[in-house]
Amino acid sequence: MADSKQALTAVKSRLGAFAKASPGVMKGVAEINRAATAPGQFDAAQKELMAVAISVAKGCEDCILYHLDAASGMAPARRLLSRRSRSRSRWAAVRR
Numbered sequence: 001m002a003d004s005k006q007a008l009t010a011v012k013s014r015l016g017a018f019a020k021a022s023p024g025v026m027k028g029v030a031e032i033n034r035a036a037t038a039p040g041q042f043d044a045a046q047k048e049l050m051a052v053a054i055s056v057a058k059g060c061e062d063c064i065l066y067h068l069d070a071a072s073g074m075a076p077a078r079r080l081l082s083r084r085s086r087s088r089s090r091w092a093a094v095r096r
Helices: 002-021 023-036 044-058 061-072 075-095
Strands: none
Touching (some): 002 023, 002 061, 044 061, 044 075
């Protein structure tokens, strides 16, 4: 757990440095984020979980950590993630 917290801190540090170096680009990223998370057919937790899935599919560790952190702050996503985690743990125990 400590490793993932340290990794997330490093991700946020890199994002902060990028924001300072390229404020215009980060402003554009923020606009995209606002548009992507605007109310619509899916709620914010569902959209954040989709971002996690896309991050995993793309293999971007920084993105995975960032979006898992965001999703963990949303009760519906947190419940779904913990349910999936418990299922995975049970499956791993069965496979041993």
